[in-house]
Amino acid sequence: MSAEWPLWEIFIRGQHGLNHRHVGSLHAPDAEMAMRHARDVYTRRNEGVSIWVVPSVAITASSPSDKGPMFEPSQDKVYRHPSFFDIPDEIGHM
Secondary structure, three states: OOOOOOEEEEEEEEOOOOOEEEEEEEEOOOHHHHHHHHHHHHOOOOOEEEEEEEEHHHOOOOOHHHHHHHHHHHHHOHHHOHHHOOOOHHHOOO
16 A cells, blocks of 8 residues: 555636636645645635645646647637637626
């Protein structure tokens, strides 16, 4: 059995933000303790309104070296770009 606690990735949503942003990592024995440590370490100035803790082993990421093959096919789908749509002013932040 490993003597080291699992690694957790921490995401915080700021008071004026619309999304969570990765702020760092920490070790903790479980999700509840990771949440407590994340609150103490990453929200010292009362800037957060929501915290996500995710086990690092649960995250699968692409490699920066795969950038071309991974993202080039999206360039063929021009309908994905918002240039064809008029966004009403009432929508606000989008």
